Amino acid sequence: MTEPVPATPSTTSEPSRRSFLYRAFTAAIAGFVGLFPAVSGLLFFLDPLRRSSATGGFIKVGQLDAVPDDGTPARFTVVVDRKEDAWTTYLNVAIGAVYVRKDEKKNVIAFNVTCPHLGCAVDYMPGPKTYLCPCHDSSFKIDGTRLNQTPPRDLDTLEVDKEKLKIGEVWVKYQDFRTGEEHKVVKT
Numbered sequence: 736m737t738e739p740v741p742a743t744p745s746t747t748s749e750p751s752r753r754s755f756l757y758r759a760f761t762a763a764i765a766g767f768v769g770l771f772p773a774v775s776g777l778l779f780f781l782d783p784l785r786r787s788s789a790t791g792g793f794i795k796v797g798q799l800d801a802v803p804d805d806g807t808p809a810r811f812t813v814v815v816d817r818k819e820d821a822w823t824t825y826l827n828v829a830i831g832a833v834y835v836r837k838d839e840k841k842n843v844i845a846f847n848v849t850c851p852h853l854g855c856a857v858d859y860m861p862g863p864k865t866y867l868c869p870c871h872d873s874s875f876k877i878d879g880t881r882l883n884q885t886p887p888r889d890l891d892t893l894e895v896d897k898e899k900l901k902i903g904e905v906w907v908k909y910q911d912f913r914t915g916e917e918h919k920v921v922k923t
């Protein structure tokens with residue numbers, strides 16, 4: 736008569752299940768950790784878009800009462816808060832400058848200070864009432880028209896938010912344009 740063989744506990748199914756769960760768990764953790772830089776990088780690239788869409792692309796540069804009524808341009812530095820990544824934001828970073836003036840009809844006009852020739856910053860000269868580019872000795876009239884042919888075009892005007900002017904604030908759609916070209920082309 737054959738003795739019944741006692742059932743032996745499985746030696747393979749339990750460890751293999753544990754091993755599967757362990758591998759699944761570590762894969763999930765690795766995926767989660769790997770996702771972090773990707774998400775923060777994506778936020779970094781999307782942030783300027785989100786920020787500019789929140790204001791329609793306009794940035795407040797100053798108060799209207801700082802712009803003289805006699806047509807003299809006022810220079811404003813353009814500052815923004817720049818987000819580097821998900822954890823780092825630099826406050827009040829200067830990204831450029833503008834001249835803002837009132838014309839004869841009291842319309843508020845804004846210019847990028849960057850010379851359209853090779854990108855030096857122009858300075859307003861109160862005596863001759865012109866903007867001087869020191870790099871190649873070029874000048875522009877107070878309304879931004881070039882006075883010599885070295886720059887390929889007039890100073891670049893920028894859009895001003897008329898609604899904000901009503902509450903005494905100057906908001907400008909700040910853009911940089913390609914230099915050395917006859918027509919205004921926004922830098923990308």
Ligand code: FES
Pocket residue numbers: 850851852853854855868869870871872873885886
């Ligand atoms: S950079 Fe202004 S004239 Fe050349």
